Amino acid sequence: MMPNAFPAFFAGRTPWPAQALVMPSVVKGRSTLLAAPTASGKTEAAIAPLYQRHVSFKRERLSTIYVAPTKALANDIFGRLDSYLAVRAPGCVTRYTGDRHDFVSAVDMFCLIVTPEALDSLQLTRPDALSGVRAVVVDEIHLLHGAPRGQQLRFVIDRLRAAASPPRHPQDQFQVVGMTATIDRLEEVRDLWLGPDGALVRHGTAREIALQLCDVSDTAMPGDDWAAKCARALATWLATSGTPKVLVFENTRNGAHALAAALHGALAGVFGSEAPPLHLHMGVLSATERERVELAMKTERAGVCVATSTLEIGIDIGDVDAVVLAAAPGNVGSYLQRIGRGNRRSNVCRVLALYEGPGGAAMHEALVDCARRGDLDDVHEYDRPSVHFQQVL
Known part of the structure; x- marks a missing residue:
């Protein structure tokens, strides 16, 4: 079914179950929503059949838009897709975000990775470059559904569809592919x-969650603030558990900055010169620094x-061996997304929750209970006059 795409995306292995279920629908040109757990291969399930359609219909210009809600995700997707196609079609994948303006020409291009805001800007300033688009992939659709960004993006997709040049083949129709791991009321979406x-x-069930609760007051010193308490508790846990690589989530920039500063001293106090590398990642940092951290967490063992x-x-x-929650997220969807960053090659999410x-x-117990039962937050979508006003402008 996919003679060109299969060797590029699935060399040496068979597709995972979720991929095998969704690819026939996408390769036939049907708009499709895939709901599957984190780390189930949704990206390849969408892009592989779209690449096959790109080749089969002999498209000579950019044909696929991949929308990622964040710049970090856009960078990650770019690296993955570029590595898949680097040998067969080098340079056919590019990106355009607030940090990266790599998109130059639509000629001989397959896929453009963008954020919603970057796509809106491109569609208004360079509509001719997007005239050959035949597919839009919306990743992590739960982050956009029920939000103004989502309604704005739907308007942009409608504009792309209306401005698309007529296909040379009647079966080369415009399609939208959505992907999510944490959303309810899928029919409405x-x-x-x-x-x-x-x-x-729909495919699969959420991975098992191995939750460990850690009371930060057990290792606290007099005068410690919350960041210092968390830092001491985490440094002690890392040493006793022998866990080499962890991703620690805080809810705010100030909280993340304070925790990172406290961890610098706490790790040195526990590990001495053998302390693991410490990184900080948040939106206010420069693109260069964020990408350095992302690369380090992908390539370094500790x-x-x-x-x-x-x-x-x-x-x-x-x-990533474990995910640490220094603060409980405000909803079940965020909880599932955060814990889903760790142990992505296993069936168990290992989570350390710090509390006092x-x-x-x-x-934390309420969040994990909802996550295990699949009891997700209600999302209410409605029409926003402010978004219509922005479209008119």
């Missing part, structure tokens, strides 16, 4: 983003990375 004729593919929600979605760092007092423990 499908109808709004793809239309009622779109395919809906490390501690403190992050805000910038690393919450999509980033494939397969050998019975209320802190209860919040």
Whole structure:
């Protein structure tokens, strides 16, 4: 079914179950929503059949837009897709975000990776470059559904569809592919983003969650603030557990910065000169620094990375040994996304939750209970006059 795409994306292995389920629908040109757990191969499930359609219909210009909600995810997807196609079609994947303006020409291009805001800008300033687009992939659609960014993106997709040049083959139709791991009411999402004729593919159950609660007051010193308490507790746990690489989530930039500063001293106090590398990742840092941290966490065997929600979605760092929650996220979707960053090559999410007092423990226990039962947050979509006003402008 996919003679050109299969060797590029699945060399030496068979597709995973979720991939095998969704690819026939996509390669036939049908708009499709895929709901599957984290680390189930959704990116390849969407892009491989779209690449086959690109080759089969002999498209000579950019044909596929991949929308990633964050710049970090866009960078990660770019690296993965570029590595898949580097031999067969070098240079056919590019990106355009607030940090990276790599997109120069649509000629001989297959896929452009963008953020929603970058796509909106491109469609307004360079519509001719997007005239050959036949497919739009919306990754992590749960982050956009129910938000103004999502409604804005749907308007942009409608504009792309309306401005697309006529295909040379009647079966070369425009399609939208959505992907999510944490959203409820899938039929409503499908109808709004793809239309009622779109395919809906569900697969799999969430991975097992191995939760360990850690009371930071057990290792605290007099005068310690929350960041210092968390840093001491985490450094002690890393030493006693022998865990080499962890991703630590904080809810705010100030919290992440304070925790990273406290960890610098705490790790040195426990490990001495053998302390693991310490990284900080959040949106206010320069693109160069964020990408340095992302590369280090992908390639180095040991490390501690403190992050805000910038690393919450999509980033494939397969050998993260545990996810640490220094603060409980505000909803079940964020909880699932954060814990899904770790142990992506296993069936178990290993989670360390830092807390103080019975209320802190209860919040983490409530979140993990909802996650295990699949009880997700309600998302209410509605029409926003402000977005219509922006479209008119």
